[in-house]
Amino acid sequence: MTMGAQASIARGDGTAQELYRPPETERRLSLAFITVGFAHLAVGILLGLLQGLQHAGIDLYAYVPFVRHYYQGLAMHGVFNVLVFTTFFIGGFLFFVAGYGFRRPLVTSGLAWTTFWLMTAGLLLVDWALLTNQASVLYTSYAPLQAHPAYYLGLVLVVVGTWLQLVILLRTFFAWRRENPGKRTPLIAFGALVTLIMWTMASAGIAVQFVGFLLPWSLGWMQGIDPLLSRTLFWFTGHPIVYFWLLPAYISWYFMLPRQVGGRLFSESLARLAFLLFIPLSLPVGFHHQYLDPGVSEGYKAIHAFLTFAVFMPSAMTAFTVLASIETGGRARGGQGRLGWLLRLPWRDPSVAAQLLAMVLFAFGGISGLINASFTVNLVVHNTLFVPGHFHLTVGTASALTFMGIVYWLVPYLSGRRLFSPRMGVWQAWLWFVGMTIMSRGMSWAGVLGAPRRTALGTAPYFAAEWTVPTWLTAIGGAVLTISGLLFFINLIGTLTASPRAEKLEVPVVESAPDGQDPVPGWLDRFAPWVTATAVLVLISYGPTLYRLFGEMSLTIPGLRPY
Amino acid sequence: MHIDRYERWWIYLAAGLLGVFGIALAFSSAVLGIRLPGIEEQFLPTAAAGDYDVEQGWVRELAPGRYEVNMRARVWSFEPNEIRVPVGSTVTFYVHSDDVIHGMKIQNTTVSMMVLPGEVARATYTFTEPGEYLFMCHEYCGAGHHFMSGRVIVEAL
Numbered sequence: 123m124t125m126g127a128q129a130s131i132a133r134g135d136g137t138a139q140e141l142y143r144p145p146e147t148e149r150r151l152s153l154a155f156i157t158v159g160f161a162h163l164a165v166g167i168l169l170g171l172l173q174g175l176q177h178a179g180i181d182l183y184a185y186v187p188f189v190r191h192y193y194q195g196l197a198m199h200g201v202f203n204v205l206v207f208t209t210f211f212i213g214g215f216l217f218f219v220a221g222y223g224f225r226r227p228l229v230t231s232g233l234a235w236t237t238f239w240l241m242t243a244g245l246l247l248v249d250w251a252l253l254t255n256q257a258s259v260l261y262t263s264y265a266p267l268q269a270h271p272a273y274y275l276g277l278v279l280v281v282v283g284t285w286l287q288l289v290i291l292l293r294t295f296f297a298w299r300r301e302n303p304g305k306r307t308p309l310i311a312f313g314a315l316v317t318l319i320m321w322t323m324a325s326a327g328i329a330v331q332f333v334g335f336l337l338p339w340s341l342g343w344m345q346g347i348d349p350l351l352s353r354t355l356f357w358f359t360g361h362p363i364v365y366f367w368l369l370p371a372y373i374s375w376y377f378m379l380p381r382q383v384g385g386r387l388f389s390e391s392l393a394r395l396a397f398l399l400f401i402p403l404s405l406p407v408g409f410h411h412q413y414l415d416p417g418v419s420e421g422y423k424a425i426h427a428f429l430t431f432a433v434f435m436p437s438a439m440t441a442f443t444v445l446a447s448i449e450t451g452g453r454a455r456g457g458q459g460r461l462g463w464l465l466r467l468p469w470r471d472p473s474v475a476a477q478l479l480a481m482v483l484f485a486f487g488g489i490s491g492l493i494n495a496s497f498t499v500n501l502v503v504h505n506t507l508f509v510p511g512h513f514h515l516t517v518g519t520a521s522a523l524t525f526m527g528i529v530y531w532l533v534p535y536l537s538g539r540r541l542f543s544p545r546m547g548v549w550q551a552w553l554w555f556v557g558m559t560i561m562s563r564g565m566s567w568a569g570v571l572g573a574p575r576r577t578a579l580g581t582a583p584y585f586a587a588e589w590t591v592p593t594w595l596t597a598i599g600g601a602v603l604t605i606s607g608l609l610f611f612i613n614l615i616g617t618l619t620a621s622p623r624a625e626k627l628e629v630p631v632v633e634s635a636p637d638g639q640d641p642v643p644g645w646l647d648r649f650a651p652w653v654t655a656t657a658v659l660v661l662i663s664y665g666p667t668l669y670r671l672f673g674e675m676s677l678t679i680p681g682l683r684p685y
Numbered sequence: 686m687h688i689d690r691y692e693r694w695w696i697y698l699a700a701g702l703l704g705v706f707g708i709a710l711a712f713s714s715a716v717l718g719i720r721l722p723g724i725e726e727q728f729l730p731t732a733a734a735g736d737y738d739v740e741q742g743w744v745r746e747l748a749p750g751r752y753e754v755n756m757r758a759r760v761w762s763f764e765p766n767e768i769r770v771p772v773g774s775t776v777t778f779y780v781h782s783d784d785v786i787h788g789m790k791i792q793n794t795t796v797s798m799m800v801l802p803g804e805v806a807r808a809t810y811t812f813t814e815p816g817e818y819l820f821m822c823h824e825y826c827g828a829g830h831h832f833m834s835g836r837v838i839v840e841a842l
């Protein structure tokens with residue numbers, strides 16, 4: 123067994139803390155995942171800029187050799203940003219926090235590398251199909267739009283990789299439990315387990331959709347497909363996937379950021395409860411993406427609407443606990459008064475600035491999400507630009523900007539090199555914040571005025587005069603965001619290639635509360651009851667509809683490639 | 686489990702707000718009658734019998750001020766794409782797709798629906814204001830998606 127180096131250093135508060143350093147192969151593994159993810163985000167951001175400009179009437183697609191038209195670019199933007207960047211960053215991050223949290227090597231790092239190569243192989247298939255315009259079906263893969271089989275196969279391999287990751291984390295967890303009987307699961311490792319347990323159950327929908335239908339159909343083994351069933355299976359996974367993107371950010375906000383600002387976790391019990399609630403509540407809500415679909419009953423849509431409101435609760439709890447934890451930091455640093463502590467936070471630390479700003483925009487993302495979820499109100503905003511206006515605040519900022527913030531300490535830690543330019547990092551975070559505020563405002567505004575999403579608006583013959591100002595905001599915000607992205611990548615590449623070696627680096631992790639102070643009940647450290655609750659809720663909310671759709675299934679609609 | 690007093694209030698506040706929103710939505714649906722498509726929406730137009738072919742697009746006056754539109758969506762056009770009705774008319778739209786998934790949204794109305802091959806989407810709206818109402822496809826359906834639109838012309842009496 124290869125153990126990482128162990129050392130003991132004195133901390134500022136005088137206590138001695140045992141330092142654990144994951145084995146080198148694991149550090150390289152996380153770095154590999156993160157690099158692949160961000161490389162795809164770089165391309166994705168460039169395409170985002172093209173989209174924003176196109177909406178304002180500046181169509182640059184003719185000058186980009188590898189994109190034939192708006193929708194090929196949009197397919198790449200969606201897939202690269204929310205399927206590839208997220209999944210690969212999260213892969214690297216969760217392996218890291220699990221190993222670091224358990225303070226032991228993964229079981230096994232060999233299998234973890236296999237996972238990486240499997241996912242990367244799948245990714246290459248996806249890249250190829252997208253670049254050759256054989257998969258311009260957008261990231262939702264709505265049948266009967268049909269893509270090349272390599273695209274579906276590639277995505278399946280990526281998802282199988284995430285399942286392997288859960289296997290590795292569980293085996294590491296069991297090994298840790300044997301070595302540490304009676305101890306509570308370390309917080310960051312606990313967060314990683316919740317994330318992957320929830321995701322693995324959630325991915326059942328696309329697993330059936332891709333392996334059972336899309337792949338054989340695209341290979342010609344199946345004459346036709348059932349579009350409603352396929353779509354329903356997609357959204358079974360398609361909503362919970364957003365918590366797969368969000369929970370890793372929550373791991374950082376709850377369990378790492380408070381330490382970065384010199385504070386403590388305000389309430390360990392509520393933090394664990396919020397995480398665990400996401401397991402059952404993430405899944406039974408997918409119909410809120412199908413409010414306007416014929417063929418799904420209004421009653422079940424209403425049940426999903428109600429449960430969507432329920433899954434808002436753990437996020438509301440998060441807002442309180444995380445803010446209160448950060449406040450302990452601001453006060454410990456001498457902040458006074460109701461809001462004075464805010465100014466005392468280490469805003470010059472790019473990792474802190476990025477994550478705090480991500481939280482501010484996430485508040486608006488949460489509110490606009492409630493609007494989308496609101497049953498009849500959804501009629502107004504469904505498939506308008508209001509929706510991207512919403513999710514660029516959530517996955518596009520709460521997750522993406524937080525992940526960038528994590529990179530600012532994690533990549534130096536993994537590579538053993540100092541961050542190239544912390545100042546540039548702070549600028550980057552603020553530019554993202556400003557750019558996203560402008561762009562999201564433009565999109566939501568255009569959306570409320572009825573401008574459809576997923577549409578090359580700049581060349582749409584029906585472009586309405588009142589959309590002009592909002593689409594310009596989108597374009598300007600997008601340009602600011604692109605500059606922010608550029609600064610980020612300069613910093614990342616600079617760190618990896620041109621930065622001096624770093625001395626001792628710390629991983630910021632909050633302490634578990636001592637048992638006397640904030641006793642954590644045993645049911646907050648068990649997964650099985652929550653997994654059972656999920657199964658029950660899914661059965662109630664999805665069972666009857668899926669039973670009916672499979673019963674009425676007619677595989678008759680042929681595939682089409684109108685792109 | 687210890688919960689801080691302020692945090693408890695915060696949780697009650699958030700839950701209470703969601704409760705109020707929920708009641709407002711139930712009101713909008715049950716009392717104001719704003720409905721979403723459901724299973725019962727898979728019916729065919731009443732005028733489908735006889736000389737009207739459900740595969741085609743057409744407009745038919747059922748009674749004074751009552752219209753039925755059978756709309757056909759395909760890449761990348763609607764049929765019919767120009768509909769004229771007098772102001773005050775109540776129009777029921779039945780929309781089906783010949784090929785891939787489309788959408789149909791009429792600006793400044795509550796008509797908005799997904800059009801899935803194999804299903805018929807239905808929505809009813811009363812046009813109380815004269816004018817031109819743009820409608821368009823709001824689900825990606827291929828390289829010419831942004832050309833797919835039409836208009837409802839509501840004529841003053």
Ligand code: HEM
Binds near residue numbers: 207261510576
């Ligand atoms: C420079 C930054 C960015 C710009 C300028 C940008 C711009 C845009 C625009 C204008 C659209 C709307 C396209 C349409 O509906 O026709 C869009 C869609 C989208 N964006 Fe971004 N974006 C950026 C960053 C991101 C990030 C960081 C993420 C996620 C991590 C993201 C995820 C998405 C997704 C999932 C869609 C929807 C794709 C679809 O409908 O299939 N974007 N983006």
Ligand SMILES: [Cu+2]
Binds near residue numbers: 360364410411
């Ligand atoms: Cu959702």
Ligand SMILES: [Cu+2]
Binds near residue numbers: 787826827833
């Ligand atoms: Cu379309």
